[in-house]
Amino acid sequence: MVQNKNKESNSVTSHDVARVANVSQALVSRAFSGKGRISPETRARILKVAEDIGWHPNALARSVVTGDAPLVAVVTARLNFDWRAQVLSHLLKSIQAWHLKPLLFYAENDDDVDRLLGETMEWRTRGVIVMAGDIRARRAEAIISGGQFLATLNRPANHPDAFSVATDNQQGGAMAASLLVDEGRRKFLVLSGPQNNWASALRTQGFVEAIRSRGESVIIWHNEAMTMEAGKECAAAFHGLRHHERPDAVFATDDALALGFMDGVRGQTGIPADLSLLGFDNLAASSWLPYQLTTFEQPLSEMVGRMVHYINLHQNRPQDAFCSTSPHRIGEDGVVYCLPKIIQRSTTKPTP
Amino acid sequence: MVQNKNKESNSVTSHDVARVANVSQALVSRAFSGKGRISPETRARILKVAEDIGWHPNALARSVVTGDAPLVAVVTARLNFDWRAQVLSHLLKSIQAWHLKPLLFYAENDDDVDRLLGETMEWRTRGVIVMAGDIRARRAEAIISGGQFLATLNRPANHPDAFSVATDNQQGGAMAASLLVDEGRRKFLVLSGPQNNWASALRTQGFVEAIRSRGESVIIWHNEAMTMEAGKECAAAFHGLRHHERPDAVFATDDALALGFMDGVRGQTGIPADLSLLGFDNLAASSWLPYQLTTFEQPLSEMVGRMVHYINLHQNRPQDAFCSTSPHRIGEDGVVYCLPKIIQRSTTKPTP
DNA sequence: CTGAAAGCGCTTACAG
DNA sequence: CTGAAAGCGCTTACAG
Structure with a gap:
């Protein structure tokens, strides 16, 4: 009419x-x-x-007719922090190379994510990539059974036919423990994030288990935010300890905490003379002259590469087999865990 | 059939x-x-x-029928650097609040941008937001005459009916000059970026003109990349100068250059004892203990706010008048230039 | 309150 | 090589 x-x-x-x-x-x-x-x-x-x-x-009309929109949904959250902006860059580049268009869904907070995944469905995208929040099993099922792919980064997808890659945070924690023990350190402290932070909790768990399996003990300081400020407050608390109580090995579950801690103890406690310090994530700043922080690099390209490979597979795109010499393991949850790489700098003792 | x-x-x-x-x-x-x-x-x-x-x-079918897709195109580029990730966060949040969906167009390099703007047209979006590359006048005309809005950040839109906001880089440069002159500095150096970098070139120009108008002279070192490394190389070059030739006032056109310079001179040249240093952009790291860099903060929220206001206007959305006490001017190019804010820290002498 | 039907801007067999 | 027509999955007056 x-x-x-x-x-x-x-x-x-x-x-x-x-x-x-x-x-x-x-x-x-x-x-x-x-x-x-x-x-x-x-x-x-x-x-x-x-x-x-x-x-x-008109791409919209074409998509209706062909029943196939060259769209992929990307669910993400605050970009001003951490690894997300970096990963997003990689991902957008790949998506562009496939002649797909990324439709962004931006989560204010993690609880938003399920709602956004719902909105995702209206656009009949080829699939959805999730790098924030949690995926409910029902939602995952709805996505997959609709023929879309589901790929998640640094979180479980809760579906057998989805694809998840994550940094092997637990193993990273264990590696941190080994390194500090091998240095001859004896009193261990972990500067951890909120208990419900997936990555931080696993890094902490891996560290603590490895230390305890060697018969040593650890103290854990949880922080509400994983920021420089929190790191500084930890430094103040550290100086509040009597000398004989002070740990000589500190594992921070991310670099921001570690860098803040360094600034907090600067000029008062020698690193690595008095204590060794390890971070996680390898922020750009961690390599700078005043820090030179020993830390773990998340295998971001590796992870994005694996995800891209999976998506290509789902799209029936011809491609070479994915080969990577980087170590990884498949968890019981179906997640592909890629080993982080340790970057030795000056906050730990040089290995002989 | x-x-x-x-x-x-x-x-x-x-x-x-x-x-x-x-x-x-x-x-x-x-x-x-x-x-x-x-x-x-x-x-x-x-x-x-x-x-x-x-x-x-099916949102696609609905959009075809109603002739209106709740989509907005966002053209951006590498997120792993500078202000883009931050601005994108703000912007995505607003777009979400309008119940629009951002369709991302990711430019590998600035020359890509015109092609991406072309692809933009196929999706019949409400409008396009550009934060990378240059906009050709013909392309701007095509977008506007199709009834879409065009908003650009930190670059001219080259169309009278488009909306552009930018940091007032030139004025920022002039402010930097004033501050250094008022400190009593006499020998001026600017650590600049590539000549074709819009922001860096304007910052340099504003600085140089202000210095020259006072009858002083300046030297300019152009760098191919605006990175920590380039800043360090500048520091090496600085130390290659004889003492009496050395500038006592350095204006870096972005914080990365400034921070790299600081690391390069660390322990050899005192700041602000031997020289004053000013950066631009107020990176997170600039406030950290080992740097405490005096720098300019881009009025990002202000700029995003103005852009959001313009877009709301275009969408006939009821809203309050935009009021802001922040100083700004409208350039001959139609761009709204917002004044950056100086953040005084420890690399310049405290004002009396 | 509900349904039949025209129409949105395209793509794609099919017939010429 | 070209055109007429059916169809994609919806929305929206219109008639009941």
């Missing part, structure tokens, strides 16, 4: 192009799709006309 | 919902849109059925 033409945009359609080019509408479709026979001359004419009147094929 | 049903996804439609709910397809549409009469009972029944069989309205 009578449709309100959008008043603002005098919406040009392929019919308009067809009219001025003196061809059928079907032909302008063929001129742009490259599918179906069309003589080079008419094609050129049509392209010219379209250019002149400023028409571009 | 016969359509190939997508083999993978046994695409559920509103007809399927209608069938099992025993109503017409039109009614399921009404159940979800909230427009048109429908009894609460049938509505509830339909919603239940949809939930059961996992149907969500």
Whole structure:
């Protein structure tokens, strides 16, 4: 029936192009799709006309017709922190290379994520990539059973047919423990994040278990936020301890805590003279002159590479087998855990 | 004619919902849109059925029908550097609040941008936000004349009906000059970026003009990249100068250069004893203990706020008038230039 | 309150 | 090589 033409945009359609080019509408479709026979001359004419009147094929209509939108949903959260901006860069690059368009869903907080995943469904995307919050099993099932792929970064997908990659935080924690024990350290402290922070909790757990398995004991300081400020407060608390009580080995579950701790003890406690310090994440600043922090690098390219490989597989795209010499393991939860890499700098003693 | 049903996804439609709910397809549409009469009972029944069989309205089809897709295109580039991730966070949050979906276009390099703007057109978005590369006047015209809005951040839009906000880099440079001159400094050096970097070039220009207008002279060192490393190399070059040739006032056109310079001179040249140093951008690290860099903060929230206000206006959304006490000026190019804010820390002498 | 039907802007067999 | 027409999955007056 009578449709309100959008008043603002005098919406040009392929019919308009067809009219001025003196061809059928079907032909302008063929001129742009490259599918179906069309003589080079008419094609050129049509392209010219379209250019002149400023028409571009309507991707929305095309997607409805073909039943396939070249879209992928990306669920993310605050970019001003941590690894997300970095990973997002990698990911957007790959998505672009596939000629897909990323539709972003930005979560204010982790509880938002399930709602966003719901909105995701309306856009009939090829799949969804999740790098924030938790995925409920029901939601995962809805996505997968709709034929979409589901890929998650640094969190479990809670579905057997989804794909999850994560840093092996637990193993990283264990590696940190080994390193500090091998240095001859005896009194261990972990500067940890909130208990419900997946990464931080696993790093802590891996560290603590490894230390305890050697018969040593550890103290854990949980922080509400994993920030420089929190790290500094830990330093103040550290100086509040009597000398003989002070740990000589500190594992911070992320670099921000570690760097803040360093600034907090600067000039009062020598590192690594009085204590060894290990961080996690390898922030850019960790390599800078005043810090030179020994830390773990998350294998981000490796993880993104694996995810990209999985998605290509799902899209039936021809590709080489994924080969990587980087160590990894498959968890009971189906997550591919990639080993973080230790970056030895000056806050631990040089290994002989 | 016969359509190939997508083999993978046994695409559920509103007809399927209608069938099992025993109503017409039109009614399921009404159940979800909230427009048109429908009894609460049938509505509830339909919603239940949809939930059961996992149907969500198809946003693509809806957009085709209504001639209006709740989409906005965002053109950006590498997020692992500078202010972009931060601004993107702000922006995504606002876009989400409007119930619009951001479609991301990621530019590998600035030359990509025009091509991406072209792709943008296919999605019939409400408008496009550009925070990377240059906008050609023809392209801007195509976007605007199609009824879309065009908003650009930290670059001119090259169209009278577009909206551009930017940091007032030139004025920032001039402020830097004033501050150093008022300190009594006499020998000026600017650590600048590539000549074709818009922000860096304007910061440099503002600084140099202000210094020259006072009858003093300046030397400029251009760097290919605005990185810590480049800053360190500048420090080495600085130490290569004879003592009496050494500048006593350094303006780096971004914080990375400044921080690298600080690390390069650390322990050899006192700051601010031997020289004053000013950066630009106020990176998180600039406030950290080993740096305490005096620098300029870009008024990012202010800029995003103005952009959001403009976009709301374009969308005919009711809102309060934009009021801000922050100083700004409208350039001849139509760009709204917002004054950066100086953050005094310890690399300049305290003002009396 | 509900349904039948026209229409959105495209793509794609099919017939010429 | 080209066009007429059916169809994609919806929304929306219109008639009941």
